Amino acid sequence: GKLGRYPPWPGKIVNPPKDLKKPRGKKCFFVKFFGTEDHAWIKVEQLKPYHTHKEEMIKINKGKRFQQAVDAVEEFLRKTKGKDQASSHNSTEEKNRRNSSEERGKQSAGEEKRKGSLSEGKVKKGTGEGKKRVSSVSSERGSKSPLKKAQDQSPRKRGRPPKDEKDLTIPESSTVKRVMTGTVAGFKWPPSVSEPVKDSDPHFHHFLLSQTEKPAVCYQAITKKLKVCEEETGSTSIQAADSTAVNGSITPTDKKIGFLGLGLMGSGIVSNLLKMGHTVTVWNRTAEKCDLFIQEGARLGRTPAEVVSTCDITFACVSDPKAAKDLVLGPSGVLQGIRPGKCYVDMSTVDADTVTELAQVIVSRGGRFLEAPVSGNQQLSNDGMLVILAAGDRGLYEDCSSCFQAMGKTSFFLGEVGNAAKMMLIVNMVQGSFMATIAEGLTLAQVTGQSQQTLLDILNQGQLASIFLDQKCQNILQGNFKPDFYLKYIQKDLRLAIALGDSVNHPTPMAAAANEVYKRAKALDQSDNDMSAVYRAYIH
Numbered sequence: 001g002k003l004g005r006y007p008p009w010p011g012k013i014v015n016p017p018k019d020l021k022k023p024r025g026k027k028c029f030f031v032k033f034f035g036t037e038d039h040a041w042i043k044v045e046q047l048k049p050y051h052t053h054k055e056e057m058i059k060i061n062k063g064k065r066f067q068q069a070v071d072a073v074e075e076f077l078r079k080t081k082g083k084d085q086a087s088s089h090n091s092t093e094e095k096n097r098r099n100s101s102e103e104r105g106k107q108s109a110g111e112e113k114r115k116g117s118l119s120e121g122k123v124k125k126g127t128g129e130g131k132k133r134v135s136s137v138s139s140e141r142g143s144k145s146p147l148k149k150a151q152d153q154s155p156r157k158r159g160r161p162p163k164d165e166k167d168l169t170i171p172e173s174s175t176v177k178r179v180m181t182g183t184v185a186g187f188k189w190p191p192s193v194s195e196p197v198k199d200s201d202p203h204f205h206h207f208l209l210s211q212t213e214k215p216a217v218c219y220q221a222i223t224k225k226l227k228v229c230e231e232e233t234g235s236t237s238i239q240a241a242d243s244t245a246v247n248g249s250i251t252p253t254d255k256k257i258g259f260l261g262l263g264l265m266g267s268g269i270v271s272n273l274l275k276m277g278h279t280v281t282v283w284n285r286t287a288e289k290c291d292l293f294i295q296e297g298a299r300l301g302r303t304p305a306e307v308v309s310t311c312d313i314t315f316a317c318v319s320d321p322k323a324a325k326d327l328v329l330g331p332s333g334v335l336q337g338i339r340p341g342k343c344y345v346d347m348s349t350v351d352a353d354t355v356t357e358l359a360q361v362i363v364s365r366g367g368r369f370l371e372a373p374v375s376g377n378q379q380l381s382n383d384g385m386l387v388i389l390a391a392g393d394r395g396l397y398e399d400c401s402s403c404f405q406a407m408g409k410t411s412f413f414l415g416e417v418g419n420a421a422k423m424m425l426i427v428n429m430v431q432g433s434f435m436a437t438i439a440e441g442l443t444l445a446q447v448t449g450q451s452q453q454t455l456l457d458i459l460n461q462g463q464l465a466s467i468f469l470d471q472k473c474q475n476i477l478q479g480n481f482k483p484d485f486y487l488k489y490i491q492k493d494l495r496l497a498i499a500l501g502d503s504v505n506h507p508t509p510m511a512a513a514a515n516e517v518y519k520r521a522k523a524l525d526q527s528d529n530d531m532s533a534v535y536r537a538y539i540h
Contacts (some may be wrong), residue, residue, distance in 0.1 A: 008057045009066070010034045010050060010073045034071025034076070051308030091447075128439040204405040207412040216372075253402045258311035260304050260327060260334070262289040264483065265347070265374060266317040267409045268381030274298060275384075276406035285309050304328075308337025308344065313400060317347040320492050321354040328358050343396050347388075349373045349428065349489070351496045352418035357391060359417040370396045371417055373424040376410065377484040385409045391420035422500060429497035429511045432490040435472060435531050436514040443477055443538035452477060474534040481529035488527035491518035 028041045045226050050073065058070065079184050095504035182454055259270050262284040274296050283301040290300055301307035308314045314334065318324055324346060328334040334344060344362050346355060346369075360371040369392050376386040388404050388411035389399050397413050405413045414420050445455045456473040459465065475481060494515040501508035520537040521527075 006054065008048065008061070010057070010069050010147040011048075012076070014039070030136065033069070034072040035065055045253040067204060091401035098363070133254060155428070169313075190192075197394075204408065205410045206401075206402065206404075207410070241344065250276055250402055250405050252279075253313075253399065254407070255312035255399065256281065256309035256310065257303065257403060258312065259282070259309060260284070260292070260316040261318045261348075262316065264378040264426075264486065265376070265381045265386075267293075268372075268383075269317065269347075269384065269386070270298065270313070272406045273403060278403065278406065278504070281307050281311055303332035304334045305332045305336035306432065308334050308342055311340075313345060313374075313396070313403070314345065315345045315347055315403070319489065321348075321496075323352040324348045324358065325352050328361065335361055335365065338362055338365040338367040341368070343368045343370070343393075343399065345370045345372050345396070345400060347372050347374055349424050349493055350421055351425070351499065352421040355421045356418050368393045368396045370400065371420045372400070372404075372411075373420055375424065376408075376426050379484055380409070387413060389420040389423050391415055393416045410449040425493055425500055426495040428490060428493035429508070431468070431532065432494045432518065433510050433514040434468075436517045436534050438469065438472055439476065439517075439532070439535040439538055442535065475530060475532040476535045481526070483528065483530045485531050487518065487521055487529055487531045488529070488534050490531040491515065491522060494518060 011031045013029045016536070027044045029044060031042045031047075031176075032037065047457045050271045054070075071329040086098075093129075113339065149364050219267040257273060257278050259266065259273070259280055260283050262282060264271060267289070270280060270282055279297040279299075280293070281301045282293050282299075283304055283306075284290050287300075290298070294300055294533075301452045302315075304314075314337075316324070316334070317329055318327055325331070330458065338344065342365075344358075344367055345356060359371070362369040370389050370390055371392050372390040374381075374386040374388050380386055384407055386408040388408045390400075390404075390411055394413065397411075412423075414423060442452050442455060445452050456470070456477070459473070460470055471484075494511050496524075497512050497516060498508050500510070517537045517539050518531075518534055521534045524536055525537055526533040
């Protein structure tokens, strides 16, 4: 990232963790960002004094998260000033001791801010608590809630390190507050080559999987390298894309966006596209679902063909392979609106054969095609925290950058068409099988006289603890099966995953067993309930 290319963000220089490998090359500082609690290596020329550039920074950044960051800086300065005044009568020797304790006080203040910030849970155990001093670059979209931030802070979180960034030993530094622009080297990610994607969000991550390229330039991640089998053989490289925009400053693409399908997932996606300032035209099979989005500023398309012909990039998110094919090949379908240069992004979870067929017909008309199924549920869709698995046209993937940032927290580019479909089915196969196992355990507890709540409490204290486990168990304990992910769709995904295994003669006995339980639940009229209603298949 070149200096001045991205909006600045307030922060403070801190000590790096003891186990952090020192970067080489240009002089860098380890920085912690106010309001987000992110950390990053920042080159010295990308730092500016806070007071000198405060007004300029405020003019550039208008977002709510940025204002919260500025408020955090001012509070930090007030506390520091108060400590200075209270101890101003000390002798030189006392002052020396004061400076030492003041550092600890500042760190303590940082701890308080961390505990109260939206990004609680973001700071990793290995980052050397008590040794942080904050710097400034990364930021966050205002649409993310405290819960989302906590969910977002997995050990795999990281921003993009610049290609040319060479980290250095970080010296002990004063608490000079600095503002800078540039890119972020974040937490716990592997050596990789950076790829520029414009106007990106520091909390949105791109992972580009190339089947042929090997990284020419690598950086040392802040902690351990991601283990990828293909990477060890040299056949796959993992490349981190740029991620340094500010809340409200994710520049929406000027391309006209179309969206087909306003179901549980599509509705949240469209809402977030509109919130981030995209121009969106919507279509849904039942037109009344469009009304809410028209009120939010979307345009109405009368047919899929009309949406595609009037938009530059059209996304679709429908239920299954048949719906995906009908949408493209049916009367007034997507294909009729395709002409050279038109872009189509299918976000439906379908099998690889279906998506390959759709790609072929789109490309045969001069169109560009990307598959981009999403991992998540209705809540994550509403929160803009989906995980996007993309494959196909690499240039189109990059053109979709601002859209993916609006709707998701992470995107992976997996190479040729069909790879994302396969990966998505495997992910949902694991999720569906796990859900069935949860239901099986809760019902077995019940029939053997054990407390289901106690079982949940025990699981939540162990290694299986997760938001998914807790939410689904709560659904069952409360008898609340309002759909967050339709049971009929997880059964469809299990069916397609089993077929994927069949195609390569790979056994999938766990998925097959889980599939039978979901089929039983469907027979009990649970199709339109949440996947956690698979519980009812076990009730005698």
